[in-house]
Amino acid sequence: RWVVVVTALLVVTVSADINVAHKQQDINHLLYKITSPIKSSFNDLKEMSETWNPREHMDLCSDGGAAVEWLMGELENHRLLKQHHWFSLFNDRQRTEALWLFEVFMQCTDFEVFRNNAAYFREHMNEGEFVYALYAAVTHSDIGQYIVLPPLYEITPHLFTNSEIINKAYTALMTQTPGNFRMNFTGSKRNTEQRVAYFGEDIGINSHHVHWHLDFPFWWNRDKIDRKGELFFWAHHQLVARYDAERLSNYLPPVDELYWDSPIKDGFAAHTSYKYGGEFPTRPDNKEFEDVEGVACARDIKLLESRIRDAIALGYIININGSHTDINNEHGIDILGDIIESSAYSPNAAYYGSLHNQAHRVLGAQADPKRKFGMPPGIMEHFETATRDPAFFRLHKYINGIFKEHKDKLPPYTEQELLYSNVNITNVKVSKLSTYFEDFVFDVSNALDTPESFSYVSVTATISRLNHEPFTYNIHVQAKHDDEVTVRIYITPKRDENNIVLDIDESRWGAILLDTFWTKVHAGDNVITRKSSQSSVAIPDRVPFFELLEDADEAVANDAQLLHQEIRGCGHPMRLLLPKGTKEGLDFWLDVIVTSGDDAVHDELTIENHGSTHGYCGIHGMKYPDKRPMGFPFDRRIPEIGVFKVPNQHGQVVKIFHH
Numbered sequence: 001r002w003v004v005v006v007t008a009l010l011v012v013t014v015s016a017d018i019n020v021a022h023k024q025q026d027i028n029h030l031l032y033k034i035t036s037p038i039k040s041s042f043n044d045l046k047e048m049s050e051t052w053n054p055r056e057h058m059d060l061c062s063d064g065g066a067a068v069e070w071l072m073g074e075l076e077n078h079r080l081l082k083q084h085h086w087f088s089l090f091n092d093r094q095r096t097e098a099l100w101l102f103e104v105f106m107q108c109t110d111f112e113v114f115r116n117n118a119a120y121f122r123e124h125m126n127e128g129e130f131v132y133a134l135y136a137a138v139t140h141s142d143i144g145q146y147i148v149l150p151p152l153y154e155i156t157p158h159l160f161t162n163s164e165i166i167n168k169a170y171t172a173l174m175t176q177t178p179g180n181f182r183m184n185f186t187g188s189k190r191n192t193e194q195r196v197a198y199f200g201e202d203i204g205i206n207s208h209h210v211h212w213h214l215d216f217p218f219w220w221n222r223d224k225i226d227r228k229g230e231l232f233f234w235a236h237h238q239l240v241a242r243y244d245a246e247r248l249s250n251y252l253p254p255v256d257e258l259y260w261d262s263p264i265k266d267g268f269a270a271h272t273s274y275k276y277g278g279e280f281p282t283r284p285d286n287k288e289f290e291d292v293e294g295v296a297c298a299r300d301i302k303l304l305e306s307r308i309r310d311a312i313a314l315g316y317i318i319n320i321n322g323s324h325t326d327i328n329n330e331h332g333i334d335i336l337g338d339i340i341e342s343s344a345y346s347p348n349a350a351y352y353g354s355l356h357n358q359a360h361r362v363l364g365a366q367a368d369p370k371r372k373f374g375m376p377p378g379i380m381e382h383f384e385t386a387t388r389d390p391a392f393f394r395l396h397k398y399i400n401g402i403f404k405e406h407k408d409k410l411p412p413y414t415e416q417e418l419l420y421s422n423v424n425i426t427n428v429k430v431s432k433l434s435t436y437f438e439d440f441v442f443d444v445s446n447a448l449d450t451p452e453s454f455s456y457v458s459v460t461a462t463i464s465r466l467n468h469e470p471f472t473y474n475i476h477v478q479a480k481h482d483d484e485v486t487v488r489i490y491i492t493p494k495r496d497e498n499n500i501v502l503d504i505d506e507s508r509w510g511a512i513l514l515d516t517f518w519t520k521v522h523a524g525d526n527v528i529t530r531k532s533s534q535s536s537v538a539i540p541d542r543v544p545f546f547e548l549l550e551d552a553d554e555a556v557a558n559d560a561q562l563l564h565q566e567i568r569g570c571g572h573p574m575r576l577l578l579p580k581g582t583k584e585g586l587d588f589w590l591d592v593i594v595t596s597g598d599d600a601v602h603d604e605l606t607i608e609n610h611g612s613t614h615g616y617c618g619i620h621g622m623k624y625p626d627k628r629p630m631g632f633p634f635d636r637r638i639p640e641i642g643v644f645k646v647p648n649q650h651g652q653v654v655k656i657f658h659h
């Protein structure tokens with residue numbers, strides 16, 4: 001009897017997995033050449049896109065079809081954005097339309113109706129809106145579980161590569177000659193900012209940034225996402241800290257913050273085009289801020305800033321009903337994050353506005369603020385492209401400064417808060433840290449619309465990417481008794497750009513989280529061994545789209561399981577885990593802090609890491625796993641090093657080499 005049960009269970013698991021392969025194949029096919037009609041060889045989907053009527057299947061929607069009804073009404077009244085037009089999430093109307101479609105997807109009761117609706121709306125709605133809605137729905141719906149989202153840089157390559165590559169790709173296609181083209185970073189060596197373009201233009205960073213905002217959308221108003229505002233602070237704070245560390249090894253000072261009253265020192269020429277909508281606008285050097293029609297004027301933005309700074313100075317925010325909420329506590333940063341972004345969680349968007357989102361739009365529109373030239377949105381108006389512009393980091397430095405003002409008002413951690421008396425870290429050994437550049441190839445053929453009669457021609461781009469040799473930490477720990485422990489590992493530049501050694505209270509804001517995890521210690525001597533590849537802030541490269549296509553097709557044809565495991569798109573690219581070193585070796589503090597396992601929010605964290613990238617991205621659908629504030633213990637002032645130096649903390653200087 002048991003054999004029968006086990007066999008039955010096995011059959012169920014296997015068929016569930018086969019199901020995943022089918023789902024994956026459908027999602028792949030929906031995203032294949034997104035600006036062309038569904039390929040006729042994708043039989044099922046093609047047929048559905050022509051014959052499926054969403055209205056006739058509203059019984060399969062958990063809202064009784066309300067979302068479908070609404071969207072169909074807008075469609076039939078020709079109010080929706082047309083196809084072959086740019087799409088920007090910051091455009092209120094376009095975002096609203098994309099979210100109507102997202103809602104349709106979220107209401108589907110099974111995958112069948114999900115993909116049929118998708119096939120229909122793919123052919124009837126703007127492609128950018130469709131891709132956004134589909135990515136958001138696969139990310140957030142139960143139906144989308146186990147589906148691997150293809151790397152966005154291969155689905156919408158226009159937003160990740162430059163015009164030169166796209167033009168060459170077209171030539172390759174027209175002459176039917178496969179091509180691989182080297183993609184250079186924007187600008188020339190005359191521009192000192194160019195030295196760190198490899199970071200802001202890294203397609204892995206761009207992809208992480210888009211996925212972070214997909215996982216934690218500012219418009220999110222469904223079930224509560226834990227510490228979303230604080231994560232907004234933390235993820236962007238880490239991007240800026242990492243950018244500054246990259247600048248250091250390239251002999252550049254830390255990025256300066258943005259000032260609304262001074263010209264934007266560095267211009268930016270994106271050398272990038274929309275698939276439809278022409279070139280991305282260029283901003284010259286020393287551009288004075290101009291008010292942007294229909295978005296905001298600099299005066300209003302400064303007003304919002306001063307209201308937020310007032311709230312920090314006073315220690316409370318004013319809610320929409322006039323009541324006050326205290327922010328001089330651990331939870332304050334979460335509220336401030338919601339306010340500053342702003343997200344749908346903001347307790348008073350009417351008063352505090354939307355500083356960050358508006359700043360993105362104002363910066364993006366500086367090339368054509370009066371809309372005189374009909375320019376499309378700027379590089380700052382897409383999460384895919386924003387980090388390429390040095391102004392992105394200046395904006396986030398400015399926003400980070402507001403967060404710091406709040407954090408600096410909180411009392412420094414006391415010895416009691418820092419101490420975990422069970423553990424004494426006796427030594428930390430780490431293998432050699434070294435970085436290097438290597439080539440990375442990705443496919444750009446999805447950028448090209450081709451008649452189906454054209455034979456496939458491989459068109460790829462090669463880009464230089466930072467990487468590092470794998471390394472291992474060995475953390476030697478003496479414990480008084482058996483326990484579960486929380487481990488946090490940071491690196492922090494030791495010196496500034498003038499080679500002056502920084503005091504801990506000056507350097508701590510630049511601390512970069514390399515890894516954090518939970519493990520067990522036993523009474524006596526322990527060695528905690530951890531590999532760089534296990535880092536909980538980073539993800540490996542995304543599975544290339546054509547590999548996903550082939551593997552899903554093969555799995556479906558053979559009734560087999562799909563080989564790929566879903567890995568979150570949110571996570572710092574593993575290759576960029578370490579900032580670039582120098583030939584002589586750049587000094588960083590390597591700090592390890594071990595605290596009690598009681599810091600864990602969930603019970604099983606020592607054995608199960610729930611999708612692995614909780615460091616910057618939390619755990620999908622669950623509470624953020626660490627009870628302590630993000631950035632602990634470097635998020636608060638450290639006026640006295642003596643208090644900071646508890647036995648469960650260990651700091652040493654390491655060098656990062658570059659070869």
Ligand SMILES: [Cu+2]
Pocket residue numbers: 209213236383
């Ligand atoms: Cu962002």
